[in-house]
Amino acid sequence: MIELKNIEKSFGKYQVLKNISLNIEPGKITAIVGPNGSGKTTIIKSILGLVQPDKGEILFNNKSVIKEYLYRKDIGYMPQAASFPDNLTVNEVFNMISDIRMQQMNGNAELINILNLQPELNKKIRTLSGGNKQKVSACIALMFNPKIIILDEPTAGLDPAASANLKKKIVEQRDAGKTIILTSHIMAEIEELSDNILFLIEGKIVYDGSLKNLVELSGQAKLENAIAAMMNKEFRWD
Amino acid sequence: MGLIFKIIKFEFSNALRSKWVIFYFSFFLILSFLMFNFEDETGKAVLSLMNIVLIVIPLVSIIFGTMYVYNSNDYIQMVLCQPLDRRSLYFGLYLGNAVPLALSFVAGIFIGFVFTGADTAGITPVLILTINGFALTLIFTSIAFLTAIKFSDKARGLGAAILIWLMLAVIYDGLILFVTYFFRDYPIENIILGISLINPIDLARIFFILDFNISALMGYTGALFNKFFGTSLGVLVSAGLMILWFIIPFLLGLRSFNKKDF
Numbered sequence: 168m169i170e171l172k173n174i175e176k177s178f179g180k181y182q183v184l185k186n187i188s189l190n191i192e193p194g195k196i197t198a199i200v201g202p203n204g205s206g207k208t209t210i211i212k213s214i215l216g217l218v219q220p221d222k223g224e225i226l227f228n229n230k231s232v233i234k235e236y237l238y239r240k241d242i243g244y245m246p247q248a249a250s251f252p253d254n255l256t257v258n259e260v261f262n263m264i265s266d267i268r269m270q271q272m273n274g275n276a277e278l279i280n281i282l283n284l285q286p287e288l289n290k291k292i293r294t295l296s297g298g299n300k301q302k303v304s305a306c307i308a309l310m311f312n313p314k315i316i317i318l319d320e321p322t323a324g325l326d327p328a329a330s331a332n333l334k335k336k337i338v339e340q341r342d343a344g345k346t347i348i349l350t351s352h353i354m355a356e357i358e359e360l361s362d363n364i365l366f367l368i369e370g371k372i373v374y375d376g377s378l379k380n381l382v383e384l385s386g387q388a389k390l391e392n393a394i395a396a397m398m399n400k401e402f403r404w405d
Numbered sequence: 406m407g408l409i410f411k412i413i414k415f416e417f418s419n420a421l422r423s424k425w426v427i428f429y430f431s432f433f434l435i436l437s438f439l440m441f442n443f444e445d446e447t448g449k450a451v452l453s454l455m456n457i458v459l460i461v462i463p464l465v466s467i468i469f470g471t472m473y474v475y476n477s478n479d480y481i482q483m484v485l486c487q488p489l490d491r492r493s494l495y496f497g498l499y500l501g502n503a504v505p506l507a508l509s510f511v512a513g514i515f516i517g518f519v520f521t522g523a524d525t526a527g528i529t530p531v532l533i534l535t536i537n538g539f540a541l542t543l544i545f546t547s548i549a550f551l552t553a554i555k556f557s558d559k560a561r562g563l564g565a566a567i568l569i570w571l572m573l574a575v576i577y578d579g580l581i582l583f584v585t586y587f588f589r590d591y592p593i594e595n596i597i598l599g600i601s602l603i604n605p606i607d608l609a610r611i612f613f614i615l616d617f618n619i620s621a622l623m624g625y626t627g628a629l630f631n632k633f634f635g636t637s638l639g640v641l642v643s644a645g646l647m648i649l650w651f652i653i654p655f656l657l658g659l660r661s662f663n664k665k666d667f
Contacts, residue, residue, distance in 0.1 A: 216485070217486070217666065252419050
């Protein structure tokens with residue numbers, strides 16, 4: 168469904184993505200992991216068209232999507248740090264996005280309920296806490312029933328209840344056949360949620376495959392240790 | 406096209422709630438009211454207003470425009486994740502910023518004018534004043550957008566914007582004076598004419614003065630313009646150049662916006 172071919176991207180002198188090719192498996196949760204600055208967000212932003220790669224192709228249902236925009240109607244995205252026009256209320260933001268997407272909000276009431284966002288709906292964005300803004304952002308990512316859901320550190324900044332409910336929702340979406348891409352620094356969360364792992368170090372893919380296989384290959388019992396072992400340069404794959 | 410209007414609609418509702426636009430409107434309302442009240446002739450009042458407009462509108466438009474782009478950065482990112490093309494967003498943002506500013510200026514001047522009822526010279530000079538102010542708002546907002554998109558760093562972008570304004574509004578006059586004084590023995594008219602083409606504020610002034618044919622207020626560049634092009638051609642040339650001053654930065658800004666990484 169989503170395929171990246173030989174993607175390269177530099178910001179100034181600093182090369183962030185080095186010849187990245189990958190294929191996101193439909194109907195699965197793929198977690199992109201890696202140290203800070205390894206290019207996780209840049210990959211996500213390239214898929215969304217926020218960042219334009221220097222080289223390579225991005226295919227969405229076998230069609231190149233660079234400089235295109237209509238394909239985004241099938242994508243719901245929750246960024247790392249969300250921000251909205253300060254003067255609008257939460258409801259107005261929802262309506263605005265619904266208006267731009269020309270799509271009806273779907274199952275939004277339930278989302279607002281499980282994230283406990285009800286009391287905030289008529290407040291202006293300016294007055295919301297960071298966590299509540301994240302919840303608004305999570306709602307936007309999920310409420311238009313998109314085929315692909317991209318979540319950049321979805322649970323960072325959420326309270327435990329909201330975080331647990333959101334994770335439950337993510338798994339539900341996967342079971343409903345959605346393709347999900349997420350990033351996180353919480354290994355327990357990745358172990359709990361993801362089917363596939365994409366491991367990046369300094370803009371290169373060092374592992375692309377199932378979570379099970381990764382743990383087995385590394386000979387470690389836990390994902391956290393497996394990842395730690397991979398970051399160690401002594402580690403050999405053969 | 407529909408998408409542009411959607412963006413504009415949200416930007417408008419946002420702008421109408423912002424205290425800035427109301428403050429800007431009140432500023433011109435009070436100014437216009439005072440000027441038309443205290444000057445007996447509409448022409449004189451308009452002239453005084455013009456002198457303020459030539460300084461204030463470029464300054465406010467360029468600072469407001471740059472800040473607006475920086476402050477909208479997260480919002481731009483959010484909207485760009487939706488099925489919307491960058492061109493529509495850019496047009497929407499631009500119009501959503503420039504039009505409320507321009508309209509609050511026009512409304513302030515006109516309401517002040519109507520309430521004082523001072524219309525000895527008719528409404529024409531007021532119309533030309535507002536057209537000029539409107540044009541300056543569009544021009545300096547497009548320069549502001551270009552600046553803010555080119556500089557990712559807010560402090561540097563804002564610094565650059567203020568510097569551009571300072572160059573065009575203040576230092577430019579000194580430069581003209583310097584050149585004419587130092588090279589007074591040489592035929593430098595064409596050079597001065599060339600320099601005046603690169604300053605939208607001076608073009609706006611020339612456009613205004615030529616329309617009234619007040620030679621005492623033309624200044625050196627205005628007089629040259631008049632001599633070189635004649636009054637009616639001079640008006641056309643200055644208006645045409647102002648349109649270029651709007652279109653070129655606007656298109657350059659759009660091009661950078663299309664290439665920009667968020």
